[in-house]
Amino acid sequence: MMDKFFGGPISRYMVALLVVWIGIFILTTGLPDASIVVSGGKANAQNIKHVREELHLDKPVWKRFGFLWTQMLKGELKSYYHSEPLQRVLAQKIGISLKLLLSSLISLFFLSCSWIFVLYRFRNSTWAASVLMGITSSIPLFITLPLILFLCGRYDISPFIGGGACLAIYPSMLLATNLVDISGKKKTPPLYQILAKQCGLRGKPLFAMKLRTAYSAVQILLNSIVFFIVLGIPVAEFMLGIPGAGRWMLESILRIDLPVVYICAAFSAFVCALFFFFDEVYSFWAGADI
Amino acid sequence: MKKVLKRKTVIHRVSTAVCIISIIILSLFCYGCGSQENNENKKNTEIVTDWTLNDSIASNPTGFDPIQIVDATTLNILSNCYEGLVIYDLQGNIVPGLAKKWNVSENRLEWTFYLKPNVKFHPLDDINGFKHSGIVSAVDVVYSLKRAITSPISFNSWWLGDIVERQEDGDPAIWAVDKLTVKVMLKNPYALLNRLISVAGWIYPENIIEALGEDGLKGRVIGTGPYQLSSFMPDDKIKLSRWDRYRMNMTATAPKDIFISIISDPVASLEFFRAGNLDVVELDLTTLGAGKILAEKQKAQLKWVAVNHLEYLSFNIDKPPFDDVDLRAALNMSIDRNKLAGLFEEMVTPAFGFTPPTSLGFMGVDAIIEKGFHYNSEDAKLKFSQFAARQKNTSDKITIKLVYDGETMAEFAAQFVKDAVEKILPVSVELQKITWPELLQKSFAGELAFHRLWWLITSPAEDVYLQFYMPGKTPPAGLNMARYNNKDFSNNYMDVFGKASQDDRRKGMMKLEAQLIKDAVAIPLWHKKAVYIMQNGVNLPTGSTLRHFYAQSSKTGNSN
Numbered sequence: 001m002m003d004k005f006f007g008g009p010i011s012r013y014m015v016a017l018l019v020v021w022i023g024i025f026i027l028t029t030g031l032p033d034a035s036i037v038v039s040g041g042k043a044n045a046q047n048i049k050h051v052r053e054e055l056h057l058d059k060p061v062w063k064r065f066g067f068l069w070t071q072m073l074k075g076e077l078k079s080y081y082h083s084e085p086l087q088r089v090l091a092q093k094i095g096i097s098l099k100l101l102l103s104s105l106i107s108l109f110f111l112s113c114s115w116i117f118v119l120y121r122f123r124n125s126t127w128a129a130s131v132l133m134g135i136t137s138s139i140p141l142f143i144t145l146p147l148i149l150f151l152c153g154r155y156d157i158s159p160f161i162g163g164g165a166c167l168a169i170y171p172s173m174l175l176a177t178n179l180v181d182i183s184g185k186k187k188t189p190p191l192y193q194i195l196a197k198q199c200g201l202r203g204k205p206l207f208a209m210k211l212r213t214a215y216s217a218v219q220i221l222l223n224s225i226v227f228f229i230v231l232g233i234p235v236a237e238f239m240l241g242i243p244g245a246g247r248w249m250l251e252s253i254l255r256i257d258l259p260v261v262y263i264c265a266a267f268s269a270f271v272c273a274l275f276f277f278f279d280e281v282y283s284f285w286a287g288a289d290i
Numbered sequence: 291m292k293k294v295l296k297r298k299t300v301i302h303r304v305s306t307a308v309c310i311i312s313i314i315i316l317s318l319f320c321y322g323c324g325s326q327e328n329n330e331n332k333k334n335t336e337i338v339t340d341w342t343l344n345d346s347i348a349s350n351p352t353g354f355d356p357i358q359i360v361d362a363t364t365l366n367i368l369s370n371c372y373e374g375l376v377i378y379d380l381q382g383n384i385v386p387g388l389a390k391k392w393n394v395s396e397n398r399l400e401w402t403f404y405l406k407p408n409v410k411f412h413p414l415d416d417i418n419g420f421k422h423s424g425i426v427s428a429v430d431v432v433y434s435l436k437r438a439i440t441s442p443i444s445f446n447s448w449w450l451g452d453i454v455e456r457q458e459d460g461d462p463a464i465w466a467v468d469k470l471t472v473k474v475m476l477k478n479p480y481a482l483l484n485r486l487i488s489v490a491g492w493i494y495p496e497n498i499i500e501a502l503g504e505d506g507l508k509g510r511v512i513g514t515g516p517y518q519l520s521s522f523m524p525d526d527k528i529k530l531s532r533w534d535r536y537r538m539n540m541t542a543t544a545p546k547d548i549f550i551s552i553i554s555d556p557v558a559s560l561e562f563f564r565a566g567n568l569d570v571v572e573l574d575l576t577t578l579g580a581g582k583i584l585a586e587k588q589k590a591q592l593k594w595v596a597v598n599h600l601e602y603l604s605f606n607i608d609k610p611p612f613d614d615v616d617l618r619a620a621l622n623m624s625i626d627r628n629k630l631a632g633l634f635e636e637m638v639t640p641a642f643g644f645t646p647p648t649s650l651g652f653m654g655v656d657a658i659i660e661k662g663f664h665y666n667s668e669d670a671k672l673k674f675s676q677f678a679a680r681q682k683n684t685s686d687k688i689t690i691k692l693v694y695d696g697e698t699m700a701e702f703a704a705q706f707v708k709d710a711v712e713k714i715l716p717v718s719v720e721l722q723k724i725t726w727p728e729l730l731q732k733s734f735a736g737e738l739a740f741h742r743l744w745w746l747i748t749s750p751a752e753d754v755y756l757q758f759y760m761p762g763k764t765p766p767a768g769l770n771m772a773r774y775n776n777k778d779f780s781n782n783y784m785d786v787f788g789k790a791s792q793d794d795r796r797k798g799m800m801k802l803e804a805q806l807i808k809d810a811v812a813i814p815l816w817h818k819k820a821v822y823i824m825q826n827g828v829n830l831p832t833g834s835t836l837r838h839f840y841a842q843s844s845k846t847g848n849s850n
Contacts (some may be wrong), residue, residue, distance in 0.1 A: 077392025153561030243526030
């Protein structure tokens with residue numbers, strides 16, 4: 001089983017990540033010439049030549065890719081503008097982004113509980129549940145975030161809490177609707193529960209079966225975390241002025257700071273892949289024969 | 291049946307309890323994060339000592355090495371850390387810095403500077419193997435100035451490189467006469483002090499690059515100014531700490547620590563200000579209205595500062611049809627600058643010429659309106675007809691493309707110019723929006739014919755405004771994006787700034803500007819005014835270069 005697993009998803013994900021990392025690099029080569037932007041347009045021909053050499057922009061693309069990774073693995077990769085090793089900066093920035101992620105997950109929990117309660121109360125009214133779902137899904141982040149920004153400023157609420165709540169609104173509703181049957185029909189217990197009861201099974205096997213049945217909910221949770229929370233974090237950080245890794249990446253794109261853009265993009269691709277990998281592991285386990 | 295009902299009731303009660311607990315915990319969580327600060331006007335007017343100033347900027351500094359600083363933000367922060375032989379005061383006057391006095395030879399080519407004794411650099415002890423007394427001497431000055439001129443990574447070499455004489459071996463003619471005397475030889479007579487107050491004139495210890503490596507000053511600041519750089523985290527904060535051994539013996543009323551938050555979104559900055567987390571925020575067009583209301587509500591101060599700035603539309607004179615002066619003049623005359631400035635409330639003043647009102651060479655409002663680019667639809671049509679008469683094989687209507695970037699005011703301006711020009715002239719204006727880095731790159735490469743540009747002069751040097759139109763200074767060796775090539779202009783420029791008398795220079799600058807207006811080298815639009823909102827009791831002097839004079843700032847009220 002392990003061989004099957006390592007031969008399958010792990011190698012597949014490694015190849016996919018490699019392709020993504022190369023793809024991101026190729027995309028960054030399409031950005032405007034960093035040597036001119038770094039010099040603010042004030043450079044002379046000699047400066048530009050020197051800056052291009054210093055930033056390795058005069059080398060072929062494949063050599064630049066190799067150099068980037070060598071520097072990254074050695075922990076010596078630096079921004080075009082500052083001398084601080086990027087890994088050190090990234091570690092601090094990731095800490096801040098993780099704080100926002102944690103706040104989102106806490107909000108996700110509390111909001112999901114609240115939605116579950118509301119949906120449970122309205123389980124016989126599919127109309128009310130649909131309206132609720134429609135409201136939460138149609139308020140985009142760029143509307144909720146500025147509103148939260150004003151509330152945070154006015155009531156001195158930490159932007160981490162406001163941002164976390166914003167990011168969790170829609171995923172929590174998605175999760176809640178998956179957990180509560182809002183079809184209005186009488187729910188019958190799953191077949192395995194009836195069988196397990198008849199066979200007198202309790203404890204671990206029953207719990208394992210429950211976990212397998214919860215696969216779709218877990219999948220929604222993981223996908224929500226990736227699509228709404230992890231990918232929403234840069235937007236939330238940018239709009240709320242939170243100095244995390246996401247905002248660092250967005251700002252660096254505007255100043256054509258390629259090493260920062262690359263390290264952040266590569267890292268976020270890795271995090272997303274990790275979530276999808278976990279999803280696959282779960283799916284692999286849920287679908288496995290007992 | 292009874293069992294089913296009982297089960298339902300239990301589920302109902304449990305879910306109700308979970309929800310109530312969730313709401314209570316969430317409310318406590320939010321409440322626990324702090325209550326709204328009472329921002330009522332504090333009656334206490336005592337001067338606070340050793341306080342912390344929370345300032346804000348919109349973008350990251352682009353490195354700290356003086357020879358590579360190209361943006362106003364970095365320069366203005368580091369103006370509090372580095373000093374040159376001369377510095378400028380709150381009014382923009384050039385005053386002694388590290389030099390206590392200077393004299394000029396009769397032919398105005400040889401300048402001698404006498405340094406103040408016992409001026410200390412920021413601490414150097416932690417640099418392994420670096421031997422330096424820590425006191426500023428002539429060799430430090432020679433080392434710093436020569437590096438600014440000759441280093442291949444110096445983006446600021448032109449400040450001094452254009453005017454300082456070279457020796458036979460190519461080395462700049464700057465040398466130490468003794469421990470506290472420096473001599474500088476110029477190619478031609480020139481107002482050297484204007485160039486020395488620039489970033490290229492900042493002084494740091496001799497051989498510091500050899501000790502720290504070529505990147506060394508990108509992340510470290512070793513100057514003689516009133517503040518030291520304590521820490522920097524990109525897109526987060528810069529911390530400056532008071533250098534208590536600063537020679538001018540600052541009083542404790544200057545802030546002990548300064549935290550400069552980097553917040554790109556102006557709305558977010560204002561909200562942080564509202565919450566009391568920032569003492570100073572610069573307002574922009576999107577936040578001006580909210581800032582005014584907030585200032586009234588929280589008894590905060592609004593401060594307006596005229597800035598050494600020009601927003602303009604640049605032509606590439608090498609590219610037809612902009613190689614025709616009549617077309618350029620016609621476009622200039624079709625724009626009602628007063629109306630345009632009115633769109634931006636009090637944030638701008640209309641620009642009828644190229645010199646900002648803060649400059650020594652500014653003609654005065656009435657004179658520049660009279661001599662500058664005036665709005666006159668009839669004259670514009672006449673100029674256009676003269677241009678059209680010279681054109682062969684053209685249809686009645688010409689199409690030009692205006693390229694701009696996504697900045698809010700630029701967007702307004704582009705639309706305004708399009709409407710104004712199309713209304714008066716048989717010209718169709720296509721608008722193209724690109725990113726600022728792209729615009730800079732394309733303008734640099736001479737690919738754009740008509741596009742948005744702006745400059746903000748970060749030192750009050752009187753000569754820089756006109757430097758952008760020097761022949762031969764086109765990229766990649768200058769900022770003459772217009773590719774203006776009038777030899778008379780460059781000869782007059784050197785003549786004007788070679789004069790000893792400031793009054794003679796001022797008159798000469800006006801003539802130079804008149805030449806630029808006659809040749810319609812660009813379309814000036816407006817000069818910016820910076821608007822700051824400051825917490826009640828905070829006094830932070832700011833200059834026309836957007837520099838924040840931290841050492842001269844103070845606070846009254848309760849200590850923070």
